[in-house]
Amino acid sequence: MEDTLKHLKDITNKLSDLPTLPTVVSQITQLMQNPRTSAAEVGEAITTDQSLTSKTLKLVNSAFYGFPGRIKTITHAIVILGFTTVKNIVLTASILNVIGKTGKSKEFDQEAFWLHSVSTGAIAKVLAELYKHKISEEAFIGGLLHDLGKVIINHCVVDLFEEVLIYRDKHNCLLKDAEKGVLKVTHQEIGSWVAERWKLPSNLTAVIQYHHNPELAGDYKEITGLVHLADIFARALGSGSGGDNSIPIVSETIWNDMNFNSIDLPKFLERAEDEITKASIFLQAI
Numbered sequence: 001m002e003d004t005l006k007h008l009k010d011i012t013n014k015l016s017d018l019p020t021l022p023t024v025v026s027q028i029t030q031l032m033q034n035p036r037t038s039a040a041e042v043g044e045a046i047t048t049d050q051s052l053t054s055k056t057l058k059l060v061n062s063a064f065y066g067f068p069g070r071i072k073t074i075t076h077a078i079v080i081l082g083f084t085t086v087k088n089i090v091l092t093a094s095i096l097n098v099i100g101k102t103g104k105s106k107e108f109d110q111e112a113f114w115l116h117s118v119s120t121g122a123i124a125k126v127l128a129e130l131y132k133h134k135i136s137e138e139a140f141i142g143g144l145l146h147d148l149g150k151v152i153i154n155h156c157v158v159d160l161f162e163e164v165l166i167y168r169d170k171h172n173c174l175l176k177d178a179e180k181g182v183l184k185v186t187h188q189e190i191g192s193w194v195a196e197r198w199k200l201p202s203n204l205t206a207v208i209q210y211h212h213n214p215e216l217a218g219d220y221k222e223i224t225g226l227v228h229l230a231d232i233f234a235r236a237l238g239s240g241s242g243g244d245n246s247i248p249i250v251s252e253t254i255w256n257d258m259n260f261n262s263i264d265l266p267k268f269l270e271r272a273e274d275e276i277t278k279a280s281i282f283l284q285a286i
């Protein structure tokens with residue numbers, strides 16, 4: 001018990017040293033709350049951050065968004081893709097920039113981890129489109145960032161994270177069960193603490209908090225369920241690695257709700273692989 005309290009104290013103390021997101025992220029969120037804000041105003045706010053601007057332009061000009069090489073300025077991107085999409089891209093690029101390379105343990109394959117994350121995002125997007133949910137963009141970002149907590153543990157308390165990895169190897173278990181064994185909390189809770197601190201949108205926070213038990217996600221059960229399934233499919237496809245070799249159990253509620261048996265599996269897998277290839281551009285934002 002004493003150990004648990006000490007661990008939690010260590011973790012929460014270290015979380016306060018976490019980098020913050022660039023101010024431009026909260027600026028554009030604020031600007032977008034005013035319906036009279038113009039594309040030029042949002043464009044101007046984003047372009048004050050040069051590295052974010054070039055990353056955003058690289059992403060909007062990729063095959064993932066369907067206008068390869070044709071968008072020259074942020075304002076132009078807003079006109080073509082809309083405010084929300086550009087805001088989502090800026091938010092995602094900022095988060096990847098802040099945490100993408102911060103993992104410290106040499107025992108954890110970060111490249112494989114981010115491929116797992118991008119693959120989960122791409123598959124969640126395909127699932128959302130398949131089920132005609134109008135949340136494919138959010139599903140992608142949710143998938144991309146669902147395991148945020150793992151990066152945070154690896155950054156903030158690397159010595160404890162390495163204990164988690166030893167526990168995982170000894171018990172041949174999922175990383176989340178090893179976290180529970182060592183830290184008494186998992187990357188779901190730790191990720192959601194950071195998501196709240198960064199004031200991320202509530203659907204994204206729910207995905208981070210409940211992707212292993214989506215039936216608890218309340219109003220966000222739909223998006224969390226999509227990411228839950230996508231995480232499992234990404235593992236089954238062997239696309240990257242979430243940090244363990246096991247495949248978690250599928251939530252029965254979600255499986256039944258989605259009636260997945262009616263899906264044309266070969267066609268789904270083909271689309272998923274195609275989308276993973278397109279989404280790999282996000283690996284360059286890290």
Ligand SMILES: [Fe+2]
Pocket residue numbers: 146147176187211212
């Ligand atoms: Fe996870």
Ligand SMILES: [Fe+2]
Pocket residue numbers: 116120146147231242
């Ligand atoms: Fe995962």
